[in-house]
Amino acid sequence: MQTKANTVSEIARVLKTFIGYLKRPDLYPELGRKIIKNTINRNGAFKGKEKTNFWASARAVSQEEAVSDLFGTSILTFREDFKEILKQAEQNENECPIKMGGPGALELIFYACEFTKAQHMIETGVAYGWSSLASLLSLSKRNGILYSSDMPYLAQDGDKYVGCVVPNSLKDNWRLYRFADKESLPKIFGENKIFDVVHYDSDKSYNGRMWAYEELYKRLRKGGVFISDDIGDNSAYQDFCEQNRILTTVVEYEGKYIGVFIK
Template sequence: MNEIVRVAKVFLAYIKRPNLYPELSRKIIKNTINRGNAFKGKEKTGLWAASESISQQEAVMKLFGKDATEFRRTFDEVLEKAQKNESECPIKMGGAGALELIYYACEFTHAKNVIETGVAYGWSSLAMLLSLKNREGTLYSSDMPYLDQDGDQYVGYVVPDNLKKSWKLFRFADKESLPKIFEENSTFDVVHYDSDKSYNGRYWAYNELYKHLREGGVFISDDIGDNSAYQDFCEKNNIKTTVVEFEGKYVGVFVK
């Protein structure tokens, strides 16, 4: 799609949704005044993450004492069906992340309440819900509508209907979704961050989510190599984190 046409389409979609006006204002500032902020500290964190990283399988064993390969053996049919759904989806969104890490974080904490930012196809949501179903837990998710693809109805496309009864999806930007979620539930066993990639967006959300993570809970953030927000957050709070290399990117995870 021509970039000018795409931008115009997204802008008009925002105009039609007054509840998204606050995010529209932030996007304009982020893409003009704060444009260079998105990748702040990227080189520094890239070098740090590369020197610290271990594999997902190593991380699952180190943190949770589990063999990560069991996940795909246990849920082979569910994952195969989810992959089929993704391949049939008419729009393109982000692919599956470190599902084993996410699933075993929920198992390790005996999670009843989990929060995530960023849904897309719903791969991380699926991993969490597969664990939560064992304890009748609830997943609270924050995700913006996909305004440039008319893709609202496809968010969470890989999540089977039988798991959706344990899922509450908030369709706003994080700065609007998170306060609404915290009104419903204030303490979480697992946090998974995978939404706003900018330095400021990440750093704000990390602080908010960390306050609502219980002691002994697990904090996971995808794509920490985009900028230094995660590294800076951990250093400021004296957090010893594990860095996981996954498909050429880096995931941060720690137990509070």
């Protein structure tokens, strides 16, 4: 049961978020989409969740199996090769006063970049920057560029901490766009049109995913790798793959499902 204190805290958070939007005219389009999503289309966010979790659980493999089968390599040396960098990144997260999303399947992302010899990668969703770090550890070897879309943290004073686990030595290879995907992605596509790796981890709604999947997929080169986190939230990923006749691998990682395929 939600306590009175929790209710007051939630109201304060919502109010602060709304005020944050009002101070940023460039975010007004996203504010409108948020209002519609949380009122008119509220139930649509979880469309097909039960169906997709059944589908995903029936075919899920480990991250180690997926990297071996798709990219023909082992994940075993990753943690040792980048031991000091990962240790410092973990310390940076622990010292961060703002709670954001933690690390995901870092090896899957890193070896996707290695497999494609990526020069250009795009990701949606940054938070602490764990996926950004995994990508940049590979991209920097070839002086490649990571393009990231990340919505500002309007409910908390967390913007200055976004990407805090990424060391300064890697930031020359990073382009960070601080808007919602529907504003960030066109800006990124204006800079670069074809990508070697796509990593999706932002808008969790069904409609948001379907829009972004289509936009990202058509800009992924043949032989490139597409990765989407948290595909069990709804059936968008399953539906997208089935509509486009894509044979996908499903990775189970820390109780959640990740979708990955080679185009």
